[in-house]
Amino acid sequence: MKRTVPLMIVMVGGILMMIQYFIPHQYSQVVFDNYTEWAPIVGAFALLLGVGSLTRVHSHRIKRKAPNWPYSWAVLIPLFGMPFLALIWPESLWGGSDSPSVFHFLFMNIQVPIQSTMFSLLAFYIASAAFRAFRAKSALATVLLLSAVIVMLAQVPIGEIFGPWLQNTGLWILRYPNLAAKRAIMLGVGFGILATNLKIIFGVERNWLGGAGE
C-alpha cells in the first residue's frame, strides 16, 4: 500500500499533466488551474515537514551530545528565532516605517555578509588553483588554457588595450565553439531527463520511493 498509492498518484498526475498540455479545452484549463493553485500549498506543507525533520535530527544530536553537537544550536536558534522575531516584532528596531524591520535588519547584516563572504573566497581559491593546476601538459590542455586566457581578457576592459581582435575572438569562442559544445551536452541531458521522467511516471524507476513499504 505504501508503494502502490504514491506510484498511482505519480502515474495519474504525470499522465494527466502531459495530456492537458495538448488539449486546448475549458475543462483542461480547469484541471491546470486547480493543479497550479494546489501544488504550492502542498509544497508549503512539505516545507513544514522539512523543518520538522531538521529539528528532530538536531535535537537528537544535542540530546546525545554527538560530535560537534554545539553546532546544532547554530541551526536550531536561527531556524526558530528568525520567524519568531518576524511574527512578534514585525516593526523596525527604532519604530516607524522608514527603518528596516528586525527580520530584515538581521537578514541584511548577518545572512547577506556571511553568504557574500563565502562566495568571495572563491576568488582566492581560483587564483591559487590556477597557479597550481592549469598546465599546458598536452595539446588539448594548451587549447583550453589559451581559450581561457583569451576569454578572461576579453571579458574585462583592460583587454581592449590589445585591440578589438581580442574581444572579437573571445566572443567568437563563446558564440560558436562554446555554443556547439553546450548544445550537444544539453541535448544529451534533455533526452536523459525525458527518459527518466517517463520511467518515473510509469513506475519503472522507483528509487524516489526510498525504502517505503519494504
Next chain:
Amino acid sequence: MNFWDKMLNIDRRWIFLAIGVVTIIPFLIGIGMPITTTTEVEDIFDFVNELGPENAIFVAFDFAPGTQAECMPMAVGVVRHAFHNDVPVFMTAYFPLSHGMMMAGFDYVTNPSIDGYYQVVEFAEWAHLREAGITTKAELVTEWENAGNVLPDNAANWVFEGRDYALLGYAPLFHLVILGMTSSIANQYPEDANGNALIEMPMLNEHKSLREVDLALTTAGSSACMSWITYAREKIGTPIAFGVTAVMATDYYPYIQSGQIIGQMGGLRGAAEYEVLMVENDVTESTGKAFRGMDVQSADHLLIILLIIMGNIAYFAGGAHKRHQMKGRG
C-alpha cells in the same frame, strides 16, 4: 629544491595576499576603464527602451546573497530603466533568500541618499486618487503634485505602488507559480509582500497574467532561470531575458541563438554594459556599482593570467613535467 621547485611550492597565502591587494587598490583609485557593449546586452536594453506605460515587465530576483555582487546591479539597472520609462514592474523571488534580495534591490533604487532615486508613494497613500478613478501615471503625478507634494531635488521621479511596481516576492515551488501566472497573477499572489490586495492594483488590472506581460528578466545565480524558459517562454511565448553570473553565462548561449531568450547579461561585465547603455541614452546620469567593479575584475583577471603563466614557466623550466611523465610511466 631548485628555484623553480620553490616557485611551484610557493605558500598559497602569498597568492591570497596578492589577490587581496589587487582587489582593494582599484576600488580605492577608481580607474574607470571604458567598456564596449555587446549585442547580447544591447538587445535587452533596446527591448526595454521600446516599452512604455501601457506595457509591463517582470524582474525576477532569482539569486541568493552569495551572487548579489553580479546579479544585483543587473536587476537594479533594469528596474531603474523601467521606472524611467514609466513601465510597470512586477518583482518576484524564486527562493526565500532572494525575497530579501528583492527588498534590498528595491530599497537601493528608492533610497533618498542616492542621487537619481525614485520617490515611493505607498499604496495606501494614493487610495483617494484610485477611488476617484485616477490611475494613469501622468494624471497621478499631476494630481499628487497639485496636492502639495514636492519631488525632492535629487529624485528622478515618483513611483506609485500598484501603478509603477508590485513587490510580489517569494512563493513556495516557484516554478509552479510561474506556470500558474500564465493563467492568473492574482491567483498566485492574492497579496503582495506588503499585504496589499493585488486585484485593487491598476497595473494588475491591465496585466492579469503573464500573457499580458511584455518581458520577464530573470537575474539568477543558479539554473532557476531555466524555469522561466520552460514554463513561461515555451508555454505562452513570454519574451525572456537572462541576467546570470559569469560562470553560468556560457551555458545559455544556445538559448540566444534559438531565440528563446532575447538577450543575456553575463556577470558583472553584462551589468556594467547595461549601466553604460543607460548613461549613453540619458536614462541615468552616471554608471553604478558594476562599472566600478570592472576595474577590480580587470586587475584580478590580469593577476590570475600572470599566475597561470608563471606556474607554467616554473613547471616546464624546472623539469617538473619530465618527473610527472616518468611517474606516470612507472
